Amino acid sequence: MSHRAVLSGGHGGPAPHARSHFPGLGRPRTGTEPLTAYSALGARLVLSSIALPLFAAGAALLALWAASARSSGSPSTAVLVVLAAVCAVFTAVAAIDIAVIRRRRAERR
Structure with missing residues (x-):
């Protein structure tokens, strides 16, 4: 065979x-x-649980920095806003991943 x-x-x-x-x-x-x-799922949950508060804090700090930055400063306000938006997207991805993991774990039981 x-x-x-x-x-x-x-x-x-x-x-x-x-x-x-x-x-x-x-x-x-x-x-x-x-x-x-x-x-x-356990490793994904740990990584997402660490990433969620880190990226949320990064988004908030970068947004505050962008709000108080001078337009002629370095880095520019636009760069700071883009970085804050990227951190916010990663925060959303981590939150969605945590929700998916919880749903999958509930389905296993």
């Missing part, structure tokens, strides 16, 4: 595809990953 036949259940057909919420994004299984693999 060939290696591909073993992976596909012995029928010789194509290997089963991973399920995805989006059509066409599933990858063919190589046979090395477990069927019930989960992402490292």
Whole structure:
């Protein structure tokens, strides 16, 4: 029996595809990953829990700096506003990630 036949259940057909919420994004299984693999939710939760307050503080401090900066100063007000906006986006991403992790953990129970 060939290696591909073993992976596909012995029928010789194509290997089963991973399920995805989006059509066409599933990858063919190589046979090395477990069927019930989960992402490292604990590590993601720790990283997001650290990133959320850091980026929120960064956004607030950069916004305050931009508000009190002179227009001819270095860095310019525009640069500070862009950096504050980037920090705010990262704050939102971390908050959304924490919500997704909590939902996935609740689904496991």
